[in-house]
Amino acid sequence: MKKLKLNKHLQDNLITIGIVVVGYILVMIFSATGLLSNLLQGLLVPLCAYIILAVSLNLTVGILGELSLGHAGFMCVGAFTSAFFSRCTENTITFAPLRFLIALLIGAACAALVGFLIGMPVLRLKGDYLAIVTLAFGEIIKNIVNVLFIGKDSNGFHFSMKDSLSLNMEADGDVIINGAQGITGTPKDSNFTIGVILIILTLLIVLNLIHSRDGRAIMSIRDNLIAAESVGIHITKYKLMAFTSSASLAGVAGVLYSHNLNSLMATPKNFGYNMSIMILVFVVLGGIGNIRGSVIAAVILTLLPELLRGLNDYRMLIYSVVLIVMMLYNWAPNMIAIRKRFANRFNKKKEVS
Amino acid sequence: MALLDVEHLSISFGGLHAVDDFSVSIEKGQLYGLIGPNGAGKTTVFNLLTGVYAPDEGFIRLDGTDITRLKTIEINQAGIARTFQNIRLFKELSVLDNVKVGLHNKFHYSTVEGLLRMPRYFKMENQMNERAMELLKVFDLDRQADYLASNLPYGKQRKLEIARALATDPKLLLLDEPAAGMNPNETGELMETIRFVRDHFDMTILLIEHDMKLVSGICEKLTVLTSAVYYVRATPRRSSTIRKSSPHIWVNKTGYDIGGITCHYWRYMI
Ligand SMILES: Nc1ncnc2c1ncn2[C@@H]1O[C@H](COP(=O)(O)OP(=O)(O)O)[C@@H](O)[C@H]1O
Ligand SMILES: [Mg+2]
Numbered sequence: 001m002k003k004l005k006l007n008k009h010l011q012d013n014l015i016t017i018g019i020v021v022v023g024y025i026l027v028m029i030f031s032a033t034g035l036l037s038n039l040l041q042g043l044l045v046p047l048c049a050y051i052i053l054a055v056s057l058n059l060t061v062g063i064l065g066e067l068s069l070g071h072a073g074f075m076c077v078g079a080f081t082s083a084f085f086s087r088c089t090e091n092t093i094t095f096a097p098l099r100f101l102i103a104l105l106i107g108a109a110c111a112a113l114v115g116f117l118i119g120m121p122v123l124r125l126k127g128d129y130l131a132i133v134t135l136a137f138g139e140i141i142k143n144i145v146n147v148l149f150i151g152k153d154s155n156g157f158h159f160s161m162k163d164s165l166s167l168n169m170e171a172d173g174d175v176i177i178n179g180a181q182g183i184t185g186t187p188k189d190s191n192f193t194i195g196v197i198l199i200i201l202t203l204l205i206v207l208n209l210i211h212s213r214d215g216r217a218i219m220s221i222r223d224n225l226i227a228a229e230s231v232g233i234h235i236t237k238y239k240l241m242a243f244t245s246s247a248s249l250a251g252v253a254g255v256l257y258s259h260n261l262n263s264l265m266a267t268p269k270n271f272g273y274n275m276s277i278m279i280l281v282f283v284v285l286g287g288i289g290n291i292r293g294s295v296i297a298a299v300i301l302t303l304l305p306e307l308l309r310g311l312n313d314y315r316m317l318i319y320s321v322v323l324i325v326m327m328l329y330n331w332a333p334n335m336i337a338i339r340k341r342f343a344n345r346f347n348k349k350k351e352v353s
Numbered sequence: 354m355a356l357l358d359v360e361h362l363s364i365s366f367g368g369l370h371a372v373d374d375f376s377v378s379i380e381k382g383q384l385y386g387l388i389g390p391n392g393a394g395k396t397t398v399f400n401l402l403t404g405v406y407a408p409d410e411g412f413i414r415l416d417g418t419d420i421t422r423l424k425t426i427e428i429n430q431a432g433i434a435r436t437f438q439n440i441r442l443f444k445e446l447s448v449l450d451n452v453k454v455g456l457h458n459k460f461h462y463s464t465v466e467g468l469l470r471m472p473r474y475f476k477m478e479n480q481m482n483e484r485a486m487e488l489l490k491v492f493d494l495d496r497q498a499d500y501l502a503s504n505l506p507y508g509k510q511r512k513l514e515i516a517r518a519l520a521t522d523p524k525l526l527l528l529d530e531p532a533a534g535m536n537p538n539e540t541g542e543l544m545e546t547i548r549f550v551r552d553h554f555d556m557t558i559l560l561i562e563h564d565m566k567l568v569s570g571i572c573e574k575l576t577v578l579t580s581a582v583y584y585v586r587a588t589p590r591r592s593s594t595i596r597k598s599s600p601h602i603w604v605n606k607t608g609y610d611i612g613g614i615t616c617h618y619w620r621y622m623i
Contacts, residue, residue: 216450224442230429235426
């Protein structure tokens with residue numbers, strides 16, 4: 001019986017990862033046979049980043065039970081810190097995979113640090129303060145990046161919040177972060193394969209966390225804080241653990257995203273409120289707390305508008321119908337009851353055989 | 354020496370003296386009852402004992418150590434576990450996982466060992482499963498181990514709460530109206546289970562009930578709590594008391610002599 005329990009989780013996790021692997025193989029086949037349009041090809045790495053973001057946000061929203069409205073902000077931190085590193089070390093660390101690995105660690109660590117600093121005061125409070133604070137954070141970080149100028153010359157680094165001229169650099173100076181123009185010339189160290197590997201890594205981390213001692217503690221806080229406290233669960237510690245991990249993984253998505261772009265800018269579309277809400281939509285439609293659902297929702301809702309491009313006028317119509325259908329499938333009480341019945345029937349059959 | 358020693362415990366919320374000069378002493382292995390009408394302050398006593406509120410006055414000693422102003426989780430680790438009057442289960446977790454959360458501080462492995470699924474993870478998880486199933490068996494819940502806690506019938510949810518509290522391996526178990534909402538059959542069965550828990554786990558139990566008959570059936574000793582008392586400042590010199598249950602009777606602060614009840618707390622020995 002208890003063996004069965006462990007195996008059931010394992011089986012569930014394997015299915016989720018299997019779906020990702022099958023998706024990867026399909027894309028590779030389409031790509032090799034030339035069935036993939038250029039547009040779709042360009043969407044693959046961002047898609048991987050969105051999937052990681054959705055899974056990481058689900059850790060905060062579905063597993064921890066707190067609302068974050070600024071998840072793109074953590075992605076932004078990961079993207080810019082790692083791109084800055086890669087841009088600086090492009091000529092010193094010439095082995096791209098190693099450079100990317102270090103960039104990845106830096107992006108994840110910086111996003112985690114910011115998540116920790118935000119979570120520390122806010123997660124102590126009871127109530128939906130996290131939503132408000134992360135919303136503000138997402139906007140602030142984007143605006144800071146837009147007025148940030150950092151350059152490097154033979155004397156070292158120069159820093160300004162005004163413009164690139166006030167960096168006062170020598171003739172050999174190189175502006176690395178150029179305010180609203182962001183970072184240009186980041187080495188293109190990421191690709192679709194790396195993206196899929198990072199998705200699988202993210203899934204392993206999140207799924208293994210959920211089905212562990214720490215994960216149970218986190219979910220017990222979500223379900224009943226007072227009861228969790230009464231059995232000796234350290235509330236702040238586990239809230240911070242979940243939120244910091246979530247922020248860190250969003251940073252990983254940022255690293256992936258930024259190393260696929262020649263020119264990285266912080267705009268409302270990629271790191272702002274719109275993006276945070278889009279990711280939240282993935283999480284809600286995929287099912288809060290349902291990790292596999294987040295992956296599938298992110299894929300469908302990212303690719304659909306592109307796949308439907310040929311249909312022109314009907315594109316957004318179909319897109320919204322799909323949104324509604326997904327919402328009904330996941331959230332309508334009748335649908336939930338029907339799904340439960342099917343699940344029960346399925347389980348019973350298994351027991352008999 | 355008594356396992357639990359409570360002396361002169363008091364707390365007020367604004368003008369309402371929810372608990373006023375409450376003392377109790379419980380010996381190891383005792384099944385002790387705390388009864389009284391609604392609003393008498395029974396649950397508040399539990400909240401004081403478990404550190405949900407800090408008392409205005411008085412102190413609490415468990416097994417000789419002062420635990421008066423410790424935090425809830427520290428008190429749990431010191432050895433007090435409780436259930437709640439309004440069931441508080443982890444609804445979206447399985448029955449088994451509810452108990453395993455209770456075992457959280459008894460079986461350790463690090464986050465990294467969990468993430469990388471190192472041997473210790475499997476070893477500890479297996480031990481936790483074994484221990485949790487043992488506990489579930491006591492409450493006849495082992496066959497529902499895979500159910501979501503919220504899918505259990507009401508009576509079983511109450512039992513699961515007790516199992517979860519026992520999982521923390523307490524010295525003292527506080528049960529807040531465990532039979533609330535149960536039919537006479539279920540109540541009888543629950544009382545049997547409580548007695549069994551006391552004997553089987555060698556547990557000391559403090560039990561809240563508002564049904565006197567029911568409690569006198571299993572408790573060896575009990576304390577009756579009368580209604581909470583309002584102190585209302587009438588004039589600068591003379592404060593007055595108003596009994597919460599009978600808001601029209603005003604009496605002097607120093608006397609509790611109303612309708613023949615002469616003391617605030619009275620002890621009833623069987
Ligand atoms: N946190 C609180 N704030 C204000 N009043 C409270 C609080 N907790 C309990 N009370 C009041 O204290 C009194 C005793 O409540 P309680 O301990 O729940 O009674 P019992 O469990 O005996 O029915 C009630 O009048 C209740 O309204
Ligand atoms: Mg009560």
